[in-house]
Amino acid sequence: MIMEEDTRVLYYWGPLLQCKPLITSSSKYLLAALESAIRVFSTDTGNLIKTLKGHSNEIVGFAPVFDKEDEFFSCDEYGKICHWSLLKDVKESNLMKEYQLKSLNTKKDKAVVATFLVKGSAAEFIVGVGKDTGKLFRYTNPTHKPVVLEKCAKLGSNKVAISHHEDCVIFLTKQHLQVVSLSSSKRASHHTGVNEITCVMCHPSKMSIATGNCIGEVVLWYNLFKEPIKQSLHWHSLPVADMAFSNTGSELYTGGGECVLVNWQLTQNKHRFLPRLGMPIKYVITDMRNEKIICAHLDSAFTVISAKDYKLCGSIQGVSMSIDNMEPYPAGLTYDPRTKCVILNGRSGHVQFYDIHHNKLLYQLDVAMENYINPERNIKLYNSEVEKVAISPDGSWLATLVYRDDFQSSREIRLIFWHFDTVSQRWTLNTSVHMPHDNYVNEITFMPSSKSENTAMCVSCSDDGKFKIWEVLDNSDIYKQSSMWGCRSIGFYRHLPATSASVAPDGSLIAVGFASILTIWTYDSCHLKGTLSQPYLRDHIRQIEFGRTENCSSMIVSRSDNWLCGWNLFTCSLSWKVTISSTCMAVDPLSSYMVVFSTTRDAYIFEPKSNLVYTKLENINNKSTLCAAFVPRLEKSTSKLGWTDESQLFIIDEAQRLKLIEPKANLRAVEAVIEGVIQEFAQDTVGTTPFSTLVAQTRVTDVAVDKSRQLGSAAFGVNVQNSSALLQKVLDESRVYRLDTFTTLAKEFCKLVLPEATTSADVEEEEDINKRIKKEESEVVLQRKSVKKKKKQNLERGLNSDFSGLLSILSSDDS
Structure with a gap:
C-alpha cells in the first residue's frame, strides 16, 4: 500500500469571493483571494498573471499603499499581514515585509475584516475579530497592543469603511451607525432605523458616506459629527450588495441581486443602468484612475466595465461556482x-x-x-x-x-x-x-x-x-x-425505482440498479438476463461501474451509501463486499483502477477483481468530495505508483474547489508547466492584445531578400512575404478581449505564415521527384504523338483505297 505522504493535493480553482477584491493603483491588475493564495489577473486581457503565496491561512482582506504604485497589504484570519509589491516585471513580484498582529485571540474567533489606513511610512490597521459580530481593533503599530474601538461591531468586507479625507472609521452596530475619528477623540452615533444596513462606503474626498440597506435604498450621509443630512436614492428592489465611489467622488456605483450595475451621477442627479451582467453582483470595485469598474458575481466571475463609455469590455472567469x-x-x-x-x-x-x-x-x-430569474426579497424563485x-x-x-x-x-x-x-x-x-x-x-x-x-x-x-x-x-x-433521437425500448423490474445504470465497455450488456437489486439486461433486445442481490444489502444502489480491462471485464462494482460490492458476471454471485460510507466513485477509462471517497474524507484506490486496497489516501481534504473523474494524461507519468500512469484524478469538494490529486513527483512537473504558461502572460498588458506582441516595436523595410537556402540543417531564417501587412491587418480588424493561450495562437499563426524548414535531403528528394515527373510527362507526350500519327496514316490509306479488297470479300460471301 502506498503511503499518503507520497501524494499531494493541488488547488486548481475555487471561490474567489472570500473577501472583497482589489484593483491595484496602476489599474493593471486585479487581486482576488483563493484561500491562502492571491491570484493576480490582468484587467486588460483577463489572464492569470501570477499566484502569490505568503499566507498559510485564509485571506480576509486587501488594502492598497496609496503613495506607492502597485503595492498593497493582505491580511489572513490569524492576523498575519503581508506587504507586497508588484514591480514592472511581474515575474519579480515579491513579498516586501511581514507583520504579525499582537494580542489577537483567534483561537475561538477569526479576524473577519481587515481594513488598512496608510500614512506615509507608518501604517494603521483596523481589524475586526469575530464572525458576524465582534471586536474592532485599531493598531498604530503591529507589535504594540491595539486599541479597542468597539466590542460589538458588525463585521464583513463591506461593513467597515475608512475615510482617508478626515481620518475616521465608520462601522455598524445594532441599528446604529458609528463614526469614530482616528486623529481626535470625536465620536458620533446615528440611528439607522428598522431597515438593516448591508454595506457602507466612504466618499474619497469629502466627509460623507453612502449606505445601502435591505430594501434596496441607497442613503447619502453628510455632516456626520453633528445632525446628519440624508439623501435617499432608491432603484433596487433587492438588498444592496455593495457600492463604490469613483475616484473623484462624483459618481456612485451600486449592485445587487438584480444583476444590474446602477451608476448614480451625484452632481447631475441622474442615473443609468448596465443590465444583464450575468449572475447576482456581490462586490463592486473601482480603480484610482477612473478607467475601470469591476463587478464580482456570486459565481466567481468578474465583469470588467469601461468607466468612460459605461460599456462591457471584458470578463475574468475561472471555474463557475x-x-x-x-x-x-x-x-x-x-x-x-x-x-x-x-x-x-x-x-x-x-x-x-x-x-x-x-x-x-x-x-x-x-x-x-432561459433567462435567469432574479430572486425576490421574501420569496425563493427556482431556475432550471x-x-x-x-x-x-x-x-x-x-x-x-x-x-x-x-x-x-x-x-x-x-x-x-x-x-x-x-x-x-x-x-x-x-x-x-x-x-x-x-x-x-x-x-x-x-x-x-x-x-x-x-x-x-x-x-x-x-x-x-x-x-x-x-x-x-x-x-x-x-x-x-437529418437525424433525431427517439426511444427504442423500455425496461422495468417489480415497479422499483431505477436508481443507476451503466453500459458494458463492449456494449453488449446494461446493468441497472432497481432499489437494492442489480439487474443485467441485453442491450440489443432489452431482455432481462439475471438479477444480483443479497438479503442484507438494503441500501439503494447509487453508482454502477463495469471493469474496463480484460482482467476485470467480468466484474461489476456497485456503490450504495454504506456498501461497496463487487459482482462476478461469470458466476452471477457476490465476489466481495466492503462496509464503507461513501460519497462518490470514479473509474479510470484507461486502466483497471477505481477510486471511492468516504465520508471521513479518505480515498481508496482499488481494482474491481479484489477488495484489497491498492492505495489509501487519508484525509486528503477538509471537506467531503462531491464528485470525481479520471482524466487521461497528455503525457505519460514519470511516477511509479501505477494508478497515476495513464490518468489524473480530479475532485470537487463541498466548498466548490476543483483539485488535483497527484504524487509529489508529478506535481512538480505540473506546477512547472502551469508556471510556464502563466509567465508567458507576465508582461505589460496595458492597451495591448496577444497579437500585438507578434509585431516588433521597430520595423525595418527594404531589406534584401536572401534567396539562398541553408543546406545540411533546418533553415530557420526563411523569408515571409507580406507578413507585416498580414499582421497589421489582423491587429486592425481584431476587436478581441480574451483569446486562446498565446502559445497556441503563436504556434498556429506561425504554421500559417512560415514555410516548413528545408534540409539538403529534402531538396535532393524534391529534385528527384521533379525529374521523374518531367520524364513521365515527356514519355506520355511522345506516346500520344505516335498514336495520333498512326491514326492519320490509317485514315489516308482508307481514302486512297479503290475498295477492291472489299468487293472480293463480298463476292466470296455471295457464292
Missing part, C-alpha cells in the same frame, strides 16, 4: 474526449467546458435557454438547472438533463441531445424530449463502444421505475438529411 443548487455540481465531472477538458455545471442552466491542463475556462453552453450530463465516446453527441421543480406547479424535465458541428465548431441543438420520464432522472449514459455518431445509443433511468434506451433515428426528407 454553483449558487442556486442545494447540492453543488449535480452533473458531476465528465471528460470530453474532443477538447480534452472536463464538463461540469456552470451558471444556472449552463454547463461549462474547463481546460484542466491549462487551467482556463473554454466556454459555457446555454442548455436551459442542469442535473445530468453525458457525452458520447467520440465527443460528437452530448446529452443533458434539465430539471425544474418549484413545488407549486408541475415539474419540468427535459432530455436534450446536442450534436457537435465540425464546420462551425459549436454544439447545435438536435432533439429536446419533454418529460422523458414521469419522475426524477437518476442517470444518463452513452454506450461506450459507439463507432460512429449514427450508431450512438444512450440509456436513462428514473424514479418512475423505468429505464429507456435511446437511439439515433433518420429524420431526412426531400430537402435535407
Whole structure:
C-alpha cells in the first residue's frame, strides 16, 4: 500500500469571493483571494498573471499603499499581514515585509475584516475579530497592543469603511451607525432605523458616506459629527450588495441581486443602468484612475466595465461556482474526449467546458435557454438547472438533463441531445424530449463502444421505475438529411425505482440498479438476463461501474451509501463486499483502477477483481468530495505508483474547489508547466492584445531578400512575404478581449505564415521527384504523338483505297 505522504493535493480553482477584491493603483491588475493564495489577473486581457503565496491561512482582506504604485497589504484570519509589491516585471513580484498582529485571540474567533489606513511610512490597521459580530481593533503599530474601538461591531468586507479625507472609521452596530475619528477623540452615533444596513462606503474626498440597506435604498450621509443630512436614492428592489465611489467622488456605483450595475451621477442627479451582467453582483470595485469598474458575481466571475463609455469590455472567469443548487455540481465531472477538458455545471442552466491542463475556462453552453430569474426579497424563485450530463465516446453527441421543480406547479424535465458541428465548431441543438420520464432522472449514459455518431445509443433511468434506451433515428426528407433521437425500448423490474445504470465497455450488456437489486439486461433486445442481490444489502444502489480491462471485464462494482460490492458476471454471485460510507466513485477509462471517497474524507484506490486496497489516501481534504473523474494524461507519468500512469484524478469538494490529486513527483512537473504558461502572460498588458506582441516595436523595410537556402540543417531564417501587412491587418480588424493561450495562437499563426524548414535531403528528394515527373510527362507526350500519327496514316490509306479488297470479300460471301 502506498503511503499518503507520497501524494499531494493541488488547488486548481475555487471561490474567489472570500473577501472583497482589489484593483491595484496602476489599474493593471486585479487581486482576488483563493484561500491562502492571491491570484493576480490582468484587467486588460483577463489572464492569470501570477499566484502569490505568503499566507498559510485564509485571506480576509486587501488594502492598497496609496503613495506607492502597485503595492498593497493582505491580511489572513490569524492576523498575519503581508506587504507586497508588484514591480514592472511581474515575474519579480515579491513579498516586501511581514507583520504579525499582537494580542489577537483567534483561537475561538477569526479576524473577519481587515481594513488598512496608510500614512506615509507608518501604517494603521483596523481589524475586526469575530464572525458576524465582534471586536474592532485599531493598531498604530503591529507589535504594540491595539486599541479597542468597539466590542460589538458588525463585521464583513463591506461593513467597515475608512475615510482617508478626515481620518475616521465608520462601522455598524445594532441599528446604529458609528463614526469614530482616528486623529481626535470625536465620536458620533446615528440611528439607522428598522431597515438593516448591508454595506457602507466612504466618499474619497469629502466627509460623507453612502449606505445601502435591505430594501434596496441607497442613503447619502453628510455632516456626520453633528445632525446628519440624508439623501435617499432608491432603484433596487433587492438588498444592496455593495457600492463604490469613483475616484473623484462624483459618481456612485451600486449592485445587487438584480444583476444590474446602477451608476448614480451625484452632481447631475441622474442615473443609468448596465443590465444583464450575468449572475447576482456581490462586490463592486473601482480603480484610482477612473478607467475601470469591476463587478464580482456570486459565481466567481468578474465583469470588467469601461468607466468612460459605461460599456462591457471584458470578463475574468475561472471555474463557475454553483449558487442556486442545494447540492453543488449535480452533473458531476465528465471528460470530453474532443477538447480534452472536463464538463461540469456552470451558471444556472449552463454547463461549462474547463481546460484542466491549462487551467482556463473554454466556454459555457446555454442548455436551459432561459433567462435567469432574479430572486425576490421574501420569496425563493427556482431556475432550471442542469442535473445530468453525458457525452458520447467520440465527443460528437452530448446529452443533458434539465430539471425544474418549484413545488407549486408541475415539474419540468427535459432530455436534450446536442450534436457537435465540425464546420462551425459549436454544439447545435438536435432533439429536446419533454418529460422523458414521469419522475426524477437518476442517470444518463452513452454506450461506450459507439463507432460512429449514427450508431450512438444512450440509456436513462428514473424514479418512475423505468429505464429507456435511446437511439439515433433518420429524420431526412426531400430537402435535407437529418437525424433525431427517439426511444427504442423500455425496461422495468417489480415497479422499483431505477436508481443507476451503466453500459458494458463492449456494449453488449446494461446493468441497472432497481432499489437494492442489480439487474443485467441485453442491450440489443432489452431482455432481462439475471438479477444480483443479497438479503442484507438494503441500501439503494447509487453508482454502477463495469471493469474496463480484460482482467476485470467480468466484474461489476456497485456503490450504495454504506456498501461497496463487487459482482462476478461469470458466476452471477457476490465476489466481495466492503462496509464503507461513501460519497462518490470514479473509474479510470484507461486502466483497471477505481477510486471511492468516504465520508471521513479518505480515498481508496482499488481494482474491481479484489477488495484489497491498492492505495489509501487519508484525509486528503477538509471537506467531503462531491464528485470525481479520471482524466487521461497528455503525457505519460514519470511516477511509479501505477494508478497515476495513464490518468489524473480530479475532485470537487463541498466548498466548490476543483483539485488535483497527484504524487509529489508529478506535481512538480505540473506546477512547472502551469508556471510556464502563466509567465508567458507576465508582461505589460496595458492597451495591448496577444497579437500585438507578434509585431516588433521597430520595423525595418527594404531589406534584401536572401534567396539562398541553408543546406545540411533546418533553415530557420526563411523569408515571409507580406507578413507585416498580414499582421497589421489582423491587429486592425481584431476587436478581441480574451483569446486562446498565446502559445497556441503563436504556434498556429506561425504554421500559417512560415514555410516548413528545408534540409539538403529534402531538396535532393524534391529534385528527384521533379525529374521523374518531367520524364513521365515527356514519355506520355511522345506516346500520344505516335498514336495520333498512326491514326492519320490509317485514315489516308482508307481514302486512297479503290475498295477492291472489299468487293472480293463480298463476292466470296455471295457464292
